[in-house]
Amino acid sequence: MYIFDQRITIEDRPVLDHYLTSFEYKASGLTFTSLYMWRNINHFSWEVIGDYLCIAGISHLELENEEVFLFPPLTKTGTYDSEGLRKTILEAKRIFEEKGQKFLLRLMPFHMVDILKTAFPKELRFIDDRP
Template sequence: MEISSGKPLELSDKPIFDKYLNKFPPNISELTFSNLFIWKNYYDFLFLEWENHIIIYAINFFKNWGKSIAGNNDSIFFLPPIGLTPEKIILKLFKELENLEIHRVPEMVMKKLHTEKEFERLNLRVYEDRDNWDYVYEIKNMVNLPGNRYRQKRRWLNKFLELYNYDFHVISGDLIKKTLELQLEWCDVTECQGNEDLMEEQKAIET
């Protein structure tokens, strides 16, 4: 695989991603097109099609933002390949390239990796990344907020219901301006200008 052949992610690339993501729905939120697009400037994402998979990577991510698990900021940051056999593509990447790390790999892909003979031969190391686990809740628990575990959330909800009149709206084109205004107001209240992570979120939302 030629790293130099990757291209920056653009809105016009959505049909390519739709082709793969509709056939191979992502198990992690990072691999939705909307998420990849709004964070493209933060990560400096590049992508290419290789071996019937989409490969997404960032050459300078560890130098600019992230922390390399291996302690090597020259490593290339990869997301899991999107396609039929991501576990096989992961192994090919490690055989063809040096200094790479693949992050956010779903558990089901890891299980398949462990069954591959090449996995042991390459002596790959696997780390849990709890800071980037997706939140998963049962619908009934979010609806009913039962028991002590959700007591604080019930209090917050009840306080909101006491203090505010509210309506639910689907965000459509005519509400985008108001939505961005609300985000800017929230950013001022939380003083996000002094928090680099929150400022990057602000830029992502504006994208």
């Protein structure tokens, strides 16, 4: 199941790298090489929503479920605007639900949790998904 229309291709590298390298995500999965390498098994797809790059895929952390998830939206400016981020996440959620999928943000770098909490004060629940 692909959530967004764009697939990860070599030709997309300049666009994706702009977002992937503009902020210190400190996550090995948020590199072009990793996304490209795992693009088929994880059904990675992407779309720019507002000012943010959204990448969705299938999680294989729970092999029996294969849950669709969204990486944290990626900034192209190196900063996050709470209102813009909120709008982007809500639009991504709408797209997930339109496709009959539960909306999950996963693989969130720990240092980004406060960014999300600012955009969604007292609205999100954060759960560790890895031991």
